[in-house]
Amino acid sequence: MYEDMTFENIMVSMMEDMPDGLDTSEGSLIYHSCVKQAARLEEVYVELAALTDNQYADTADLDHLVQFGQERRTYIEEATAAEFEGVFNVSVPIGTEFSGDDYNYIVTDVINEEEHKYRLECEDPGIAANGWLGDLMCLDDIDGLEDAALTKLLVEGKDEEDEESYRMRIMDSFGIQAFGGNRAYYKERIGAIDGVGGVKPYRRKGTIIPIVIISDEYRKAESKLINDVQTQVDPIEQTGEGIGIAPIGHSVSITTVTEYIVNVSAVATYDTGYSAEGLKTQVENAVEEYLLSLRKNWINSDSIIVRRAGIENAIYNVEGITDVSNILLNGGTENITLKENVIPVKGVVSCS
Incomplete structure (x- = not known):
């Protein structure tokens, strides 16, 4: 709205308003007397433009957008911490802290006391910690503790919602x-x-x-x-x-929802230095990621279809695999079409 109100344009306008015959050239007394005022006016117009933009949800900055969202009862999705399964050789108390891969983790719940499996939460929110599993170092003194490891990602950490995604949700709130x-x-x-x-x-x-x-x-x-x-x-x-x-x-x-177990078998060709046994975990994780993507879309689907091509692509993208064939889903060669509100979960994955 105020894009034309630049220092140069303001100075031109000021000089044009001066009486005829007055020297308004750059370097003249009247020119120098107006320079600081024009510079300040330019700043005022910049601030006024920002004030105008922040009156509307489609142009507001993030701070004002959050205020819009609160009025619409549409709140920005804050960053959340990843949650993991941890396995130890002895029982550990709730609240015990561990460290691994530059992150700290705290034990929040028991999964299986007999097997010493616990739920741990990363102390730093966001997606950065999602991709790491491995040995942990205990930050507390636990008698008999020798083995401690994160073994499975249970809940993905999430970054704070992207500003433009949040803006679209607020704009959508003016619809239905x-x-x-x-x-x-x-x-x-x-x-x-x-x-x-x-x-x-x-x-x-x-x-x-x-x-x-x-x-x-x-x-x-x-x-x-x-x-x-x-x-x-x-x-x-x-x-x-x-x-x-x-x-x-x-x-x-x-x-x-109801869960439907999907067993997968496939035949893969491996690059030099790789083997079926060595890539077993990576293949299982790839299949799980594909099925997870389908489950995440449950809210938008009347019926989920588990596709052989999707499984094949997931396995093919594992580093060390050069080709994939003979995909079977629950022993069959067809895609699996699930009934409404049935979601696919990983069963046995065999990749020879």
Whole structure:
């Protein structure tokens, strides 16, 4: 709006307004008397342009965009920390700290006490720690502890939401409005509950409004999470009374996705220095990443299709593999088309 209000243009305008016959050339007394004012006016117009831009969501800077989002109840997705499975040779207390690959990790929960498996959380949020697994060094004094390692990524860490992605979500919020009981309302409110990774509300069936959720690990939600969500949305003992976030008169039933195990077999050609045994973990991880990408898209799909070509491409991209053939999914040569709200999980992966 004020792009033309530059120092040069302001000076030209000032000199044109001077009385006829007055020397306005550069270096003249009147010219020098106006220079500082023109420079200051240029600064004022720059600040005024920024103020104008920050009045609108499509041009606001990030700080003002966050304020817009708060008014729209559309909040920026903050960075989250990665969570891992760790295995030790002895039991370790909750809260024990470890170090590995320039990051610190803290034990937050027990996975399997007998096998000494625990859930650890990286102390630094973001995606940087997602790709590392390996031996850990204990920062506390634990009797008998000799072996400590991160063995599996359970929940990916996430960076703070990209500014333009957040801007688009705010702009989208001016479209379909979330209000008590519509589809957008349930997606927004249930999706904000800790542990929920996606929400699918359905049209009322009889007296019940069915809602299906997936966990934030993009797996079947555990019974505890289902019960927690049910209680927050519409407690079973007082269903339809509007005690939770569901409006009065809405009887809501929370269920979760069903998991379908996909076993994979393939034949690969290996580059010099590589072997099937040596790349076994990498191949399994590649298959898991492909299936995870399908699960992440569950929210946008009526039916997930596990494609042989997708599996083949995932394995082919593993370093050390030069060719892939004879892909079988659960022993068959066809793609697997899953029913609605069924998600694929990795079973046995064999790559000879």
